[in-house]
Amino acid sequence: MRSxxxxxxxxxxxxxxxxxxxxxxxxxxxxxxxxxxxGFTLEWFHELLTIPALHASVMNSLMIAVSAAIVATxxxxxxxRAGTRYAxxxxxxxxxxxMLPLVLPEIIVAVALLVVLLQLGFSLGAxxxxxxHVLICTPFSIAILNSAFQSLDRxxxxxxxxxxxxxxxxxxxxxxxxxxxxxxxxLLIAFTISLDEFIIAxxxxxxxxxxxxxxxxxxxxxQKLPVIMALGTLLVLASILLLTVAExxxxxxxxxxxxxxxxxxx
Amino acid sequence: xxxxxxxTKPIITLENVEKYYGDYHAxxxxxxxxxxxxxxxxxxxxxxxxxxxxRTIAGFEALSSGRLTIDGRDMxxxxxxxxxxxxxxxxxxxxxHLSVAENVGFGLRRSGLGKEEKARKVGEAxxxxxxxxxxxxxxxxxxxxxxxxxxxxRALILKPKVLLLDEPLSALDKKLREQMQMELRRLQRQxxxxxxxxxxxxxxxxxxxxxxxxxxxxxxxxxxxxxxxxRRPVSRRVGEFIGVMNFLPASARVADADRIEVEAxxxxxxxxxxxxxxxxxxxxxxxxxxxxxxxxxILFPGETTGQRVATGIVEDLAYYGDMTYYDVRLDGVEKxxxxxxxxxxxxxxxxxxxxxxxxxxxxxxxxxx
Amino acid sequence: MSETSAAQAPAQSDRAAPPRPGLAExxxxxxxxxxxxxxxxxxxxxxxxxxxxxxxxxxxxxxLDTTFTLKxxxxxxxxxxxxxxxxxxxxxxxxxxxxxxxxxxxxxxxxSFHVPPxxxxxxxxxxTIPFWTSYLIxxxxxxxxxxxxxxxxxxxxxxxxxxxxxxxxxxxxxxVVITLAHAYAPFAILPIYVALEKIDRSLxxxxxxxxxxxxxxxxxxxxxxxxPGVVAAVLIVFIPTVGDYVTxxxxxGPNGLMIANMIQTQFLKLNNAPMxxxxxxxxxxxxxxxxxxxLFLNRKFLRGRQ
Numbered sequence: 041m042r043s044x045x046x047x048x049x050x051x052x053x054x055x056x057x058x059x060x061x062x063x064x065x066x067x068x069x070x071x072x073x074x075x076x077x078x079g080f081t082l083e084w085f086h087e088l089l090t091i092p093a094l095h096a097s098v099m100n101s102l103m104i105a106v107s108a109a110i111v112a113t114x115x116x117x118x119x120x121r122a123g124t125r126y127a128x129x130x131x132x133x134x135x136x137x138x139m140l141p142l143v144l145p146e147i148i149v150a151v152a153l154l155v156v157l158l159q160l161g162f163s164l165g166a167x168x169x170x171x172x173h174v175l176i177c178t179p180f181s182i183a184i185l186n187s188a189f190q191s192l193d194r195x196x197x198x199x200x201x202x203x204x205x206x207x208x209x210x211x212x213x214x215x216x217x218x219x220x221x222x223x224x225x226x227l228l229i230a231f232t233i234s235l236d237e238f239i240i241a242x243x244x245x246x247x248x249x250x251x252x253x254x255x256x257x258x259x260x261x262x263q264k265l266p267v268i269m270a271l272g273t274l275l276v277l278a279s280i281l282l283l284t285v286a287e288x289x290x291x292x293x294x295x296x297x298x299x300x301x302x303x304x305x306x
Numbered sequence: 307x308x309x310x311x312x313x314t315k316p317i318i319t320l321e322n323v324e325k326y327y328g329d330y331h332a333x334x335x336x337x338x339x340x341x342x343x344x345x346x347x348x349x350x351x352x353x354x355x356x357x358x359x360x361r362t363i364a365g366f367e368a369l370s371s372g373r374l375t376i377d378g379r380d381m382x383x384x385x386x387x388x389x390x391x392x393x394x395x396x397x398x399x400x401x402x403h404l405s406v407a408e409n410v411g412f413g414l415r416r417s418g419l420g421k422e423e424k425a426r427k428v429g430e431a432x433x434x435x436x437x438x439x440x441x442x443x444x445x446x447x448x449x450x451x452x453x454x455x456x457x458x459x460r461a462l463i464l465k466p467k468v469l470l471l472d473e474p475l476s477a478l479d480k481k482l483r484e485q486m487q488m489e490l491r492r493l494q495r496q497x498x499x500x501x502x503x504x505x506x507x508x509x510x511x512x513x514x515x516x517x518x519x520x521x522x523x524x525x526x527x528x529x530x531x532x533x534x535x536x537r538r539p540v541s542r543r544v545g546e547f548i549g550v551m552n553f554l555p556a557s558a559r560v561a562d563a564d565r566i567e568v569e570a571x572x573x574x575x576x577x578x579x580x581x582x583x584x585x586x587x588x589x590x591x592x593x594x595x596x597x598x599x600x601x602x603x604i605l606f607p608g609e610t611t612g613q614r615v616a617t618g619i620v621e622d623l624a625y626y627g628d629m630t631y632y633d634v635r636l637d638g639v640e641k642x643x644x645x646x647x648x649x650x651x652x653x654x655x656x657x658x659x660x661x662x663x664x665x666x667x668x669x670x671x672x673x674x675x
Numbered sequence: 676m677s678e679t680s681a682a683q684a685p686a687q688s689d690r691a692a693p694p695r696p697g698l699a700e701x702x703x704x705x706x707x708x709x710x711x712x713x714x715x716x717x718x719x720x721x722x723x724x725x726x727x728x729x730x731x732x733x734x735x736x737x738x739l740d741t742t743f744t745l746k747x748x749x750x751x752x753x754x755x756x757x758x759x760x761x762x763x764x765x766x767x768x769x770x771x772x773x774x775x776x777x778x779x780x781x782x783x784x785x786x787s788f789h790v791p792p793x794x795x796x797x798x799x800x801x802x803t804i805p806f807w808t809s810y811l812i813x814x815x816x817x818x819x820x821x822x823x824x825x826x827x828x829x830x831x832x833x834x835x836x837x838x839x840x841x842x843x844x845x846x847x848x849x850x851v852v853i854t855l856a857h858a859y860a861p862f863a864i865l866p867i868y869v870a871l872e873k874i875d876r877s878l879x880x881x882x883x884x885x886x887x888x889x890x891x892x893x894x895x896x897x898x899x900x901x902x903p904g905v906v907a908a909v910l911i912v913f914i915p916t917v918g919d920y921v922t923x924x925x926x927x928g929p930n931g932l933m934i935a936n937m938i939q940t941q942f943l944k945l946n947n948a949p950m951x952x953x954x955x956x957x958x959x960x961x962x963x964x965x966x967x968x969x970l971f972l973n974r975k976f977l978r979g980r981q
Contacts, residue, residue, distance in 0.1 A: 115714060195395040
């Protein structure tokens with residue numbers, strides 16, 4: 041139907057419109073974010089390089105994101121393997137609890153963690169943010185790894201054992217390589233989620249802010265807007281790059297196990 | 307083909323093997339001996355326990371009770387990766403991330419052999435299954451038949467005492483399946499290893515096996531060579547499962563030590579010997595006789611015979627090119643019998659509704675309790 | 676050598692019953708799932724319980740009074756401000772959910788039914804990309820777009836469509852709805868798409884074979900079969916948006932603030948954690964209630980059609 045196709049195009053335009061503004065105004069030679077455009081400049085990008093607070097927050101965010109991605113993926117491997125390979129009483133409830141953060145408003149998670157951590161006398165810092173991020177990243181990791189483990193033929197591991205391997209070496213030689221694309225996907229997705237996450241970081245960060253928290257603190261200054269546009273452009277590019285790489289690995293994994301697919305991992 | 311196993315030591319012995327899954331009694335007192343170098347099949351319908359038994363022998367399931375020995379060693383406590391068996395899985399379980407050569411050589415990882423030696427063995431194994439030169443190919447790009455050969459090569463390269471095959475041909479199309487049946491048989495003779503095959507296809511079992519164990523509901527109903535199973539099934543269920551068998555209600559009386567008198571509906575009176583009652587019979591039991599389609603023939607007009615003749619009407623027929631299958635309703639019997647006739651030159655094909663004179667031989671009857 | 680069956684086995688179906696998990700398997704399963712489970716128990720279940728506990732206590736500046744009391748809840752119900760905020764949050768979320776799901780369905784339908792299979796993954800990929808870019812930046816961009824001198828207004832003015840900038844599109848609930856609808860679009864599209872993909876196409880052909888036209892096939896076959904996806908989409912959009920903090924804060928103005936902003940205020944500005952906790956509990960309770968009502972109505976609706 042023609043009208044549906046038109047609708048689809050318009051919808052995509054609606055989805056991308058705000059993001060399309062970023063490069064427009066990041067290179068725009070003007071301090072006000074409004075049309076008409078005034079000319080090309082790289083000065084906002086240059087300014088990005090000179091803000092130490094920004095760099096510190098970027099490093100902080102990267103550290104947190106890497107840690108959260110690794111821990112979330114490890115937990116995800118455990119949960120996904122347990123969920124797809126073993127049967128035990130209470131399985132649904134246990135997995136339900138682990139997946140709960142998907143349907144909880146983030147502010148509830150943030151507030152709950154804050155209360156407990158403060159009561160126990162812990163001081164807030166990067167590690168508290170990691171704790172919170174692992175909570176919300178793990179369900180995503182499980183979702184990705186579930187499909188990776190499920191598409192694995194069970195007899196593959198049995199065949200490896202039959203040919204003389206131990207359980208652990210058959211996991212290492214057969215299962216792990218075959219779910220590796222899923223693992224990489226999970227790492228990248230968790231990394232991206234953590235990098236961008238604001239609310240939990242806002243509540244649980246100590247004196248060193250993450251990048252989104254830093255960004256938030258700058259939004260009230262109008263003269264900073266173009267710089268923020270430049271930063272936003274870079275962030276969007278980085279996200280797209282990470283996502284493309286994750287998608288590439290997901291497809292490679294699916295091809296290896298001989299599947300056809302019509303959609304992304306969700 | 308080993309008829310008496312007292313002479314050579316069996317390669318597998320099962321003594322009263324029981325297997326429970328929770329409350330479910332999957333294997334009920336299985337006892338059998340499988341001979342060295344035999345092509346042995348476990349045959350039965352889905353759910354009869356044949357795959358469970360195979361996996362128990364392989365070591366993937368533990369016995370609940372009973373004894374399993376392979377090559378004289380009790381397998382209790384021996385994990386699957388240390389048993390002298392190798393398995394070809396139903397889905398072939400070819401490792402998709404490895405090449406054909408890496409798949410076939412997978413089990414040699416712990417053998418301590420050098421690279422050249424391994425490569426030589428892999429090459430030999432591939433030649434043996436007809437995949438010479440395929441070593442470099444990616445495993446996930448193979449056809450079903452090729453995957454099966456890779457699975458065979460991968461298992462046989464380790465020279466197991468017993469090769470276990472779990473419905474290896476069920477995923478192939480008809481022509482390929484028939485070809486592979488011959489291949490497997492040839493391979494087994496060439497290699498000389500005991501093959502233990504699980505299948506639900508009785509034709510397949512008959513074609514390939516030296517002996518077959520027919521299983522129903524977790525038990526072995528009959529263990530015999532294909533010929534004995536076909537001609538002397540111990541029960542109606544076995545007779546029905548193997549090939550096609552016609553059943554007629556009958557009454558029987560033991561006349562003396564080697565003569566039993568039978569009155570069969572539609573056929574009439576017959577005298578049979580005790581070997582035609584393989585399942586045992588007690589006086590006073592209601593009985594039925596079984597008779598195979600190819601042991602009867604329809605006389606065409608004018609033809610005479612020394613055999614007994616029964617009369618009936620042709621209800622239906624199916625023409626298969628080399629054979630014609632007739633459904634003939636004998637006088638006095640409700641259900642039509644299946645009679646198969648070779649389409650010889652000069653032999654006419656009867657029509658529906660035609661009268662049929664059916665010649666039959668007493669010696670082809672089997673009496674069931 | 677032949678063996679006969681010793682005893683007559685009782686009549687059994689030929690299909691094997693699924694084996695009950697043995698102890699060994701269950702133990703291994705528990706061991707494997709222990710790390711994520713304990714993590715969630717310690718860092719999610721326990722804190723949530725703590726929140727519930729907190730809501731029954733009171734705090735005076737920095738000292739916590741742990742005597743059980745319903746004061747916070749009483750305040751929540753008596754002070755009109757809290758009730759207003761809760762109600763507004765529900766309404767805004769409801770509007771966002773309706774707008775998002777209604778606009779998401781056609782595009783999910785388009786990709787599922789009108790895009791060749793080879794390109795579907797590409798479309799889905801393109802639809803989800805915006806979701807992966809910084810949420811903060813996206814909300815901020817809407818502020819830029821909808822502002823008095825923002826992109827939207829200046830473009831319309833330059834084109835001559837309007838003379839004066841529009842003021843009703845920023846710093847109120849409308850802006851919140853638009854921004855959230857944009858942010859949560861992929862969350863709505865994906866479940867609906869998955870449900871549509873699962874529909875057996877031969878069912879639709881059968882419908883048409885029996886005399887239905889496109890419209891009635893859609894109404895009587897496609898839509899009911901896609902309902903699970905629609906329900907999932909509704910819940911996936913509604914529940915998180917009720918608790919959204921960033922969007923109301925940036926584009927909501929004084930009249931567009933939502934309950935999450937108040938919760939944050941209680942915790943971080945007013946040092947009244949118990950009140951914040953009580954509000955959090957109330958929010959969760961309301962969200963759960965609305966979700967359950969929705970599921971209940973939906974089940975009735977579906978059963979009636981079948």
